[in-house]
């Protein structure tokens with residue numbers, strides 16, 4: 001049945017949608033995913049890290065069912081709903097009291113676009129700075145600052161500058177200590193503000209940890225430097241927490257761990273328990289810079305999605321210590337076990353991450369750091385899949401295994417995932433002759 005279903009799907013769908021994993025999924029619960037044949041998989045990729053709090057949270061399911069039976073349509077454009085109020089209050093409660101106002105959209109990309117529009121209106125300048133290796137979505141504007149810019153879609157919108165991101169393992173300025181790399185990156189941003197954009201910069205948009213870009217964790221002084229540049233030049237800091245938020249790194253937002261003071265935050269992915277909702281939270285004066293009626297989308301703020309947001313945020317708040325504590329504890333445990341694999345497998349170049357957002361960078365040679373792209377693909381999409389573990393390659397060279405289970409993961413799951421990786425990395429090393 002499954003091969004026929006693949007054929008039927010690929011006959012009717014555009015070829016631009018091509019799943020990383022050749023499975024057809026029917027059901028998912030907590031840390032597990034089941035395909036149409038009933039096969040069980042341990043999910044350490046969590047739908048591009050969106051099932052942050054686990055698949056199928058019962059409270060979210062119940063809230064969605066109750067709301068959809070009563071009021072399926074609506075947004076904040078034609079009328080308000082109580083669901084919109086409650087979801088906005090719930091999201092605002094995840095920020096310091098009085099911090100900001102909330103606007104809901106459907107996807108993370110839309111959220112990032114709205115954040116930049118707000119910054120342009122508030123600061124009244126036209127250029128936005130993004131970082132190489134970053135990822136903010138695939139709408140037309142967000143494609144412009146895609147980590148791998150795609151000129152074939154040109155002309156791309158102007159007013160976008162790409163600054164080097166401090167990727168300590170592969171510093172764009174050459175080999176140097178992580179803190180030096182971060183200082184050079186801050187200097188590059190300041191240079192761009194002064195010279196490339198002649199002072200016309202309204203915002204800096206940054207992921208606290210680059211997710212799609214390969215779980216790249218910058219040193220603390222990078223964020224201290226960005227804060228200073230933003231303050232000195234009257235530039236807004238937009239923190240894209242789409243992948244890092246909702247507890248993924250062990251705090252509700254990753255920016256808390258870097259002591260960053262954002263003017264705007266974009267959240268999505270784990271925000272609605274797997275349903276499509278994003279939120280932009282902006283400092284009040286920044287939020288008020290657009291006129292009433294300036295922005296909306298047909299499904300942004302829909303009551304069913306708002307019920308899901310409220311139920312998800314309440315679930316996180318109720319289980320805050322358990323979930324965040326588990327993210328930190330299991331994250332540390334996984335890092336320890338993965339560094340043990342480093343000692344055993346020459347294919348592993350580095351293990352890095354924060355909480356339950358971990359990357360395992362694979363290289364053919366630890367000295368040259370040649371990316372082991374084909375090997376990573378074979379490990380994730382063939383060997384691990386056959387052993388029932390879902391992990392996905394990330395990074396612009398496709399050589400970083402993203403290890404991102406739900407926050408409900410238990411030690412036995414981490415042990416099983418690490419044991420499978422141990423086995424399959426060894427199998428691929430033997431296949432390609434690394435470390436033999």
Ligand SMILES: Cc1ncc(COP(=O)(O)O)c(C=O)c1O
Nearest residue numbers: 107108109135136137211242243
């Ligand atoms: C950091 C970050 N920002 C934005 C997005 C885009 O979100 P969406 O796919 O919901 O548009 C993603 C998606 O992976 C992301 O990782």
